[in-house]
Amino acid sequence: MPSRPHPISDEDTAFWKDIRGQFYLRDDTTYLQGGTVGPSARPTIEHTIDLLRGLEEDPLHLGTDGLLGPALDETRKKLADFVNAPPEQIALVLNTTMASNIPAQGLTWERGTEILMSDQEYPAIKNLWQFVADRDGLTIRWVSLPVPPEKPEDLVEAYEGGITNKTSVVIFSHVYFTTGLATPIKALTELAHSHGAIAFIDGAHAVGMMPLDLKDVGCDFYISSTHKWLLAPKGTGFLYLDAKYQDRMRPVVIGHNIWPTGHASRYDVAGTRDVTHFAGLGKAIDFQNEIGWDTKIRPYCLGLSKYLKEQALERIRGSRLTIPLDPSMSGFITSFTIEGINLGKVCQILWEDYKIEVTANSANDTQFFRVSTHFYDSYDDVDRFIDSVNEVIKTREEVRKDS
């Protein structure tokens, strides 16, 4: 029996408990860190290991030209269907970091042009563009994002304020890694295009969390790591590119891919490599599709996040949300601050003493919890997190900022 009334039926609770049993996650651990790296389900890992074993039995015949070559094509197709894009516009790469380098380092930039991005982009993305800007004589202009904004238009306005007639790339996240804020990517893409700039979207946190229709969005580039919310094996990600860039970029690593092919696979990881984990990515997509990503997973996760927001506000003294309640601006990440409390220290105690994995981030001089809840988490897990935070604040003097 749940300790508190939960807004789902006993039958649904049992359904999700059964799904949780299909992960390797330990029973004594509450995993609220899927935003950093997601756990892969057993069918995904078992499929990957079976292929790996097969590969080692006959490396030459089962390698990239054998069984695993078609598996790569199949995965590209499944991923393309999942994000509604043509497969020939999807490059399979190791992660968002690698994906971001392909256009940033592969295109030629005119000296003096401007790159516009927010102060909440991921540090590796900021570093990359700073590196390119220093090398090629570009200027980076920064947009400061409100924490939290009141409405999606606030974000479009903030970006619009930073655009000049020299802006050549507008960079924004689909879901911010800081607070979990979800952005109006189509409106931001249209804004960039109306000023003749490239729309470059960091979707590291969005694939598997937000509905995504890349044909409809119409952006130039979309990058993601599928080892986060899509729960694929680690070291899998993709770059989506508009068809006009198909052959315009220099691959970052040159090998057989030196010649234009009219296909984004030119930008895949180059050379001989183990592709079994990409076959695992295909299986991870099947796993979520079989449960029902839009019919079951997303509604369940939105419910969990709504409950967490409500419980945090109701039961934790001094708490304040750093993400809007409006579901058009949030997904499966919940973030909130607690007045006077060092949340980094609370996270450390939660892991060491309670086996709860959660993290704290900051933006605009505010520190907040970033809580990632996915479909392997339960309403009981949310209660356990809230109860434990309250207990730590009550019993551990050292988490008070004035202690």
Ligand SMILES: Cc1ncc(COP(=O)(O)O)c(C=O)c1O
């Ligand atoms: C918004 C965002 N962009 C990019 C990255 C980099 O992802 P990866 O380390 O998988 O390359 C992350 C990782 O957490 C992220 O949160």
